[in-house]
Structure formats: C-alpha cells, structure tokens
Amino acid sequence: MADQDHSVVAMPHAYLTDNPLDPVLIRLRNTLEKRADNAIPTEVTRENYIDLIDGVVEYFHHFQAENGRIIDPFLHREYQYSTPTYALAAAVLVSSGKRPDLLTSARLALDSSLFQLASGTANDRHGDFFILPTMLAYRHLRDRVDAATRNRWDRYLGMLIPEFAYSDLIGDRQANVINWNTSAISGEFLRHKDGFTDLHFVDKYLDAQLPHFTPEGLYREPGSPLVYDTSARFNFSVLLEEGYTGKQRKALEVLLERGAWASLLMQSPSGDFPTGGRSAEHVWNDALNCASFELWARRSHAAGDEIAARAFKRAAHLAAQVVSRWVRPSGELWIVKNRFDPALRHGFEEYSSHSQYNLLAAAYMAMAWSMADDRISEGVSPADVGGFVVDLPEFHKVFANSGGHYLEIETAADPHYNGTGLLRVHRRGMDNQLGESDSPPSQGSSPAVGISWRSKGRWESLAEYSVGKVSARTFVIDASPEMVRFDERYQLKSASIESVTESYLLTPSSVTVTVQLKGQVDQWKVRFPAFAFDGREIGKIDLNRSGVAVHSASSIQRFELLGPGHPKLHQTSHIVSMRSGYYMLIEGEGRGKRTTYSLGAK
Structure with a gap:
C-alpha cells in the first residue's frame, strides 16, 4: 500500500472535547426510558446467529481445497481473506455444538491461514485482515486438536513478523494508515495476550490511529466511508473487551462509547446499516453492526447501564434480521442488497467477491454469537422511537x-x-x-x-x-x-x-x-x-x-x-x-x- 495517501486532518485530542451529539443523546435516553417496552419483539435469539453462519459455511464447505483454502465459485481461486474467515465461522459452529463434523474442515482452514501469516504470504496481500479471525479461530480450536497440530500452530504464531505479514504499515513511502491496520492492531493484541508477542506493534499504531477520530467518536479515512468507520471502531472495541490497559485506554473508552451511540442513531428502523460511499449496501455491513452492538450491549450491561444495554441488544437483533432477509436459496447470502445472480456482480465493488464477503459476514455473525449475553433483554432502540436530527459534518x-x-x-x-x-x-x-x-x-x-x-x-x-x-x-x-x-x-x-x-x-x-x-x-x-x-x-x-x-x-x-x-x-x-x-x-x-x-x- 506504499505510495498511497492515507492522511486525514488530524484530531489528536478529540476525546478531550465535548461530544457534539450530547444534546441529542440526553433527550434520547429519556425517550428510551419512557418507551422501554413499546417495540414489537424481534424474537431473534443467539441461536439464529448460528443458523445464519451454518448456511454460509455449509455452502462454502463444498469449495474447500484439500490444503484447506476456500476457492471462490466464480473467480475459481482463493480470494483475499476467505480462508481465515471461513476458519472462524466453522470453528464457532464446532464450538457451539451445532456442527462437530466440521472440525477437520475448520482445522485445515486455520492451518492454511496460520501458515500464510507466518511465511509472509497472506493471499492477495491481505494479511491485515487475516490475523483477527485467525486468532479467534485458534482460541476455539486449540483445545480440540492433537498436540502436534497445536504445537505447529503455536510455532506459526511465534514466527509471525508484522512487517512481512501485513500491508498497511507506516514506512518510507507511506506516512499514515487506514482501516486495514486496525484489524492488524486487534489481532496483534490477541497474539500478545496469548503470549506470542509484545505490545510494540499495538502501541505504535494506536498512537498513529487515534488522530483519525472525530469528537463524535467516529473513525475517518479518505472519503469517510461509514462502513470503514464502524469496522475500525469494532476492531478497537475488541481491544477494550479483551482487557487492553495501555496508555490509549482512556481515549478509546471515551471515543468508542460515543461512536457506538452514533451508530445507534444512524441505524435504519428496519435495522439496515446506513448507506453511502464505498462498500455501501453490502450485507456484511449489517453483520458487522450485529457484532458491534452485541459487544456494546455486553459492555453496557457490565457497567450497569441497562437502558443502553437493552437498546444495543435490540439494535443487534434488528441487524441480524437484515442479514436473514438476504439468505439465498442455496444457504449463503447475496453480497449486495439485490437478488441478481452473483455472476452478474450487480452493485459489487471491484473488490467484492461471493466468497470473501459471504464469509466476512459469517465471521462477524460468529463474533456476535461469541459476544452475545443472553441475560440482556431487548428494549427499544433509537431507530424505533426517533425524535432526532443528527449532523455528521466530517462524513x-x-x-x-x-x-x-x-x-x-x-x-x-x-x-x-x-x-x-x-x-x-x-x-x-x-x-x-x-x-x-x-x-x-x-x-x-x-x-x-x-x-x-x-x-x-x-x-x-x-x-x-x-x-x-x-x-x-x-x-x-x-x-x-x-x-x-x-x-x-x-x-x-x-x-x-x-x-x-x-x-x-x-x-x-x-x-x-x-x-x-x-x-x-x-x-x-x-x-x-x-x-x-x-x-x-x-x-x-x-x-x-x-x-x-x-x-x-x-x-x-x-x-x-x-x-x-x-x-x-x-x-x-x-x-x-x-x-x-x-x-x-x-x-x-x-x-x-x-x-x-x-x-x-x-
């Protein structure tokens, strides 16, 4: 990614300024409390997430090569990060007890993903997007495989060199980073937490990434696409959920909670992710929202904020309903929100594929399942009640x-x-x-x-x-x-x-x-x-x-x-x-x- 301009106007102290959305949020919390039981229940449960994952994995199981890699049915090759996202989705199906028969398939996909990272040969130079699903799949599978396999995986994780494995890096011809790097930060923190590396990479790149945030807690990169704001914030939120205590913790806590509430304000009453810009109207956007809202429902519940916890739970379920509306008869998902044959690529970005974006959606649903706390019940969300206007000038x-x-x-x-x-x-x-x-x-x-x-x-x-x-x-x-x-x-x-x-x-x-x-x-x-x-x-x-x-x-x-x-x-x-x-x-x-x-x- 060298020679590309990734710069944005820096806001290095955004978390120290007032949140411009506070007047809206103060009124909104009062409305949510008054109308706590007014919404029609979605009847979505955590097990619905498993069913969605299963449909995608079952379809792509038939496109797995002997070496574990997932082959795109239209491109006829492994594409981007399809293999590690498949590994995570399949691993969660195994871990949940839904599909124990997929253990070998999940193991092969994880083996391939770890080898690619360790050897610096991540497919299509997308190693930045490999590491988080790979680490999460490793956690689900490490105690389910034989000692030789576990030892090989541990060796691969110890061998990984970020400067070879990842593409979005600061260097002689690149002064800044974008959302790609946030995935690497999140995965590297898990690799640190599990004892395979230090915090040098995480600390260095968190310092570089914090000025991307606005006072509303939203993440900017050139063009300000909303989906890459949300994906970056989700990656940083994983750090908090996993116990990050470094020097940027306070800033992340403030900014990410603000951003989570902003996401509630942007969600459509049908549950849809906001549209506009690059990668808009792709179904994985809604799977991402589902995972992010489940994480924030959990965090709000742990903090004793039940109004927020129930609003986030409701929003997660609304997002899951959107994903379920786009299931194809063959079990996997339409990539974009239309029903044209995927071979026509109607509404696709040039980088969209049937494999990578189906399996990314499945991976986010797998993370949503892992984070979902069944003790939290649905309330009402901002999308249900409204009563606000939100101006986001940077976007x-x-x-x-x-x-x-x-x-x-x-x-x-x-x-x-x-x-x-x-x-x-x-x-x-x-x-x-x-x-x-x-x-x-x-x-x-x-x-x-x-x-x-x-x-x-x-x-x-x-x-x-x-x-x-x-x-x-x-x-x-x-x-x-x-x-x-x-x-x-x-x-x-x-x-x-x-x-x-x-x-x-x-x-x-x-x-x-x-x-x-x-x-x-x-x-x-x-x-x-x-x-x-x-x-x-x-x-x-x-x-x-x-x-x-x-x-x-x-x-x-x-x-x-x-x-x-x-x-x-x-x-x-x-x-x-x-x-x-x-x-x-x-x-x-x-x-x-x-x-x-x-x-x-x-």
Whole structure:
C-alpha cells in the first residue's frame, strides 16, 4: 500500500472535547426510558446467529481445497481473506455444538491461514485482515486438536513478523494508515495476550490511529466511508473487551462509547446499516453492526447501564434480521442488497467477491454469537422511537428519524458512489427497495431523487454538486418522536444559482420536502427513481398527474409533486441503475424558485 495517501486532518485530542451529539443523546435516553417496552419483539435469539453462519459455511464447505483454502465459485481461486474467515465461522459452529463434523474442515482452514501469516504470504496481500479471525479461530480450536497440530500452530504464531505479514504499515513511502491496520492492531493484541508477542506493534499504531477520530467518536479515512468507520471502531472495541490497559485506554473508552451511540442513531428502523460511499449496501455491513452492538450491549450491561444495554441488544437483533432477509436459496447470502445472480456482480465493488464477503459476514455473525449475553433483554432502540436530527459534518451526512420514519441525507457526495441530497428514506414495515435506499453515482449524470433547475439555458442538479463543490449547514427547528422539522442549506460553488434550501417535515408516516432556489432560475425539475426490478421482484408503478404509487409484494411507496401550481409528473425512458436494482425515472417540471414534494405510505 506504499505510495498511497492515507492522511486525514488530524484530531489528536478529540476525546478531550465535548461530544457534539450530547444534546441529542440526553433527550434520547429519556425517550428510551419512557418507551422501554413499546417495540414489537424481534424474537431473534443467539441461536439464529448460528443458523445464519451454518448456511454460509455449509455452502462454502463444498469449495474447500484439500490444503484447506476456500476457492471462490466464480473467480475459481482463493480470494483475499476467505480462508481465515471461513476458519472462524466453522470453528464457532464446532464450538457451539451445532456442527462437530466440521472440525477437520475448520482445522485445515486455520492451518492454511496460520501458515500464510507466518511465511509472509497472506493471499492477495491481505494479511491485515487475516490475523483477527485467525486468532479467534485458534482460541476455539486449540483445545480440540492433537498436540502436534497445536504445537505447529503455536510455532506459526511465534514466527509471525508484522512487517512481512501485513500491508498497511507506516514506512518510507507511506506516512499514515487506514482501516486495514486496525484489524492488524486487534489481532496483534490477541497474539500478545496469548503470549506470542509484545505490545510494540499495538502501541505504535494506536498512537498513529487515534488522530483519525472525530469528537463524535467516529473513525475517518479518505472519503469517510461509514462502513470503514464502524469496522475500525469494532476492531478497537475488541481491544477494550479483551482487557487492553495501555496508555490509549482512556481515549478509546471515551471515543468508542460515543461512536457506538452514533451508530445507534444512524441505524435504519428496519435495522439496515446506513448507506453511502464505498462498500455501501453490502450485507456484511449489517453483520458487522450485529457484532458491534452485541459487544456494546455486553459492555453496557457490565457497567450497569441497562437502558443502553437493552437498546444495543435490540439494535443487534434488528441487524441480524437484515442479514436473514438476504439468505439465498442455496444457504449463503447475496453480497449486495439485490437478488441478481452473483455472476452478474450487480452493485459489487471491484473488490467484492461471493466468497470473501459471504464469509466476512459469517465471521462477524460468529463474533456476535461469541459476544452475545443472553441475560440482556431487548428494549427499544433509537431507530424505533426517533425524535432526532443528527449532523455528521466530517462524513457529509445528516440523519433524521420521527417515530420510525428515517431519512439519510448526503451533503457533499463522493460522485463515484452517490449524489448530493436526499439519499435514503426508510419507514418501519416498508420494503426498503421502494426506498429510496441509496442513490446512483452523480459522476456524468444526476438521476437521484431531488431538485434540478435550468438557468441561462442549462440544466443543473443538486445531486451533481459533490464534495469540494458544495457546503451545507443544518438548522433544526423541532425534533420529537411525533414530528421532526429541519432545513438543509446548500451553498454551491461555480453554479448558475447561489444556494438551495431543503425544508424537511418528517412524521412517522410521511416526509414533505419544500425546496427554495436562490438565484436566476428559468425552470425547475423534480426527479423520483421508482423501483422497477431487483433481480427477482418487479415493481408496479401507478402514475397519475401529480403522484406515483410504487408497489412491491409487501408494501407501497407514494411520491407526490405538490406544487405550486399544477405540475404534472411523467415517466421518462431513463432506467437508473443502483446497487439495489433498476429504477424508472419519474419527472415533474414547473416554473419559479420554489416547489414541494412528499413521500409516504398514504
């Protein structure tokens, strides 16, 4: 990874500053306490985690080579860290008593993983991601194998040299590190704890990593992708759970608890991980959330904070429900939240594969199972009750929730992945494919939900004003579980107009958006991508003059263009491709500088 710029603006003392989310969290804890028993139980148990793991492992068991390595069924080779994540998932099935027959398979996978680490030959140079699942698998299996095998594993763990085993390292051509290194830190701490190394690597790289944190307790790397914030924080949380007492312990305790609460605020009422940016809408995101929330439920319970413990337990179960919705008939998971044949790679990143991301999800579910404390019962989570607006400026995201109706807004998009503006709309009980659940890249076009305008004969859209071309501010007017009102004001650079203000009125059943354009405007246009096909289900689109109703088998989403005047919606011939499927672009036009539209169930 040398010659890559991994730097972010350092915040070396973030843990000593006030948490900007404290005013929201103080009110929210009061709401959680008052409504402690209001949510419908998920009926998810720890054993559901085992069932999900079993489906993935059983599928990939058939793709294990004689030397223990897992071969991707589409790439026809071992890919990235599939083998060590398989080793952990299979080891937990053995340890749980569910699948004792998998002991030999788990042993072979672990043998291969340890050899690759010890010899500095980790597959695809992904040793950073090998060490944590490898150490956890070792703990499950070390007392279940013969003495010769255990001795060989111990020898491999003693031989491992981080500078040869890992890729994300500070050196002559690399001044900083990213999320890869957090996995190595976590695994190296376990290797230290089990007596195979000292703390030199952990101490060195924790010092380098702490300035990546914001005062909200969130982890940044270039592009600020949310999933790599959460994965990094989870890796650091494992250190706390395993008893880390070094000089960064106090900072980690403060920042990671803040970040855990921020994750609760970002979770959709359906349990989904927030979207946006790199690796978004991948099912392993939700498995990661499940493991992280189980860890924090345990830690909160141990600290005597039952409101938090029950909220985290609820959030873990909601995340597990998301994973279970994406089980394929063959037992493993769809990688991205659509139902296209995996061979088509619809919505995949260039680095996504059927093996590595299925088995990463299984490994996180294995960690969730290991950390789950059955003494903690579900309460309600922030996703259930809402009553807040959360602005995360370092991540260009705003989240709002009113009684289980939830918005995510992108205030300065990475154009490779999304457009600026309204990014997601989820409502409890709604089919999220009707969403919106995500938005398309704005690079080269802007078919996202939201406003466009024509000025001086040229069409522009808010969506196309990506990071570096726009700045945004959030103004909260009112926030309760019954109603949330706020304004999002965008200042545009090198645009034909000066600014765009979106005024949101969010209730448990609908969201109304009034858009005000400042500048010389000839005409405006509002766009709505209506769900058409996700690889299995076809959306039914009913269009009238000012509204459209989109039906799936289980729910309905309505979009209405409310004026001013009598604007007419029409269906274009433009098919929009998103991670979740294909969408038919609906448009409506009018004149003036102001318009209003709504989305909801009614």
